[in-house]
Amino acid sequence: MxxxxxxxxxxxxxxxxxxxxxxxxxxxxxxxxxxxxxxxxxxxxxxxxxxxxxxxxxxxxxxxxxxxxxxxxxxxxxxxxxxxxxxxxxxYHKQVATVDTNIRRVLHRVFLGLEHPEPKVNDAQMLVLAEQVLPAGQAYNWHQALMDMGATICNSGNPLCGKCPLQASCAAYAEMSQYSLFPSGTVLRQLRKVAEKKSNYQAQPFTSTNRYFRGRIVDLLRSLPHHQRIPLATLGPRLSQSLANRIMTGCRKSLMA
Ligand code: SF4
Missing domain, CATH: 1.10.340.30 (Hypothetical protein; domain 2)
Structure with a gap:
């Protein structure tokens, strides 16, 4: 969830x-x-x-x-x-490493430095690193601590380096200290902007994403009386013309497959 x-x-x-x-x-x-x-x-x-x-x-x-x-x-x-x-x-309190978004960010910053303009390792390499630094017998507490660190102190856009117990041994902190834009939040924002420009990142409007339309379809189906069905040809126009077009294209593709 x-x-x-x-x-x-x-x-x-x-x-x-x-x-x-x-x-x-x-x-x-x-x-x-x-x-x-x-x-x-x-x-x-x-x-x-x-x-x-x-x-x-x-x-x-x-x-x-x-x-x-x-x-x-x-x-x-x-x-x-x-x-x-x-x-x-x-x-099950097993001694295994796991890497979620917060854990990845904290481990990356502490051991490898800043994750911008692009991460220094891929997911598989990050898992190897996480396994290497896992303290023996402490997997449960270690991961809880890393997740909390990532959620409260070493957050994505504005890390609170001044309050961080890892500051002295953090590779990203050492890197950020060299920028004239210090503190960390400003450095990160600038680096992100540069990375986004470089990749010509264009955000897609939410109302044209699959996720948006999936949500509208589920809402509409939930509003129907129990066991009532709705044909695809009726469903699309009830939501929007662009969705109707998408559904018809999807149907045509499946018929031709
Ligand atoms: S010093 Fe800053 S960047 Fe490094 S772990 Fe702490 S909050 Fe994160």
Whole structure:
């Protein structure tokens, strides 16, 4: 739920979701429509669908118990290396590394320097680094601390280096101190601007993204009386002409495939 969604929005939904589906079996046997219904308005409904398919797979293949090793967790459809590591570390206290956005940023800054204009390592190399620096027997506390650091002090746009306990050993801090624009927030903003200009980054308006239209479709379907369906040809124009065009193009492509 927390992937790309803020904590305050997730907390009430988390409670509602657990109240509606208190066990894996409840989640697995519910209709997918009911699961999405509880999930909305968090967005990225694919996460709810994945969660339900994982619950079904765990019941069918693991006797109802979520596995505790990275290898087995990765066999669950929808679970990637980060989630597998997080489950193994936080739920089962395994000594494994995991890298989310906050952890990546803090490790990158402390050990490698600034992540702008572009990161110095790719995801696979970052995982190797995370495994190398993992303190023995401390995986749980270590990851909690890194996540907290990333969320509260070493944040993305305006790190509070003046309050940071890692300042003396931080490679990014040493780098930023050399810029005349110091403090850190100003340095980061300037570096980002340069990187964005370089890549000619053009933000797509939100109202023309797939995510926007997915949300509108789910809202419309939820507003229909129970079990009522709506033909694709009617759905598109109800939302917008551009979506109608997209749907027709999608249909034509599937017919020709
Ligand atoms: S000194 Fe600044 S950049 Fe380095 S870890 Fe601390 S907050 Fe982040």
């Amino acid at each position: 927390l992937q790309q969604t803020q904590v305050d929005r997730v907390l009430p939904k988390y409670q509602q979701f657990l109240a509606a589906f208190p066990t894996l079996a409840d989640l697995a046997t519910a209709s997918t429509a009911a699961v999405i219904d509880v999930w909305v308005p968090l967005g990225y409904n694919r996460r709810a669908i994945s969660l339900q398919s994982i619950a079904r797979q765990v019941l069918a293949e693991y006797d109802g118990r979520i596995p505790d090793t990275i290898e087995e967790l990765l066999k669950l459809k929808g679970i990637g290396r980060y989630t597998a590591g997080a489950i193994a570390c936080f739920a």
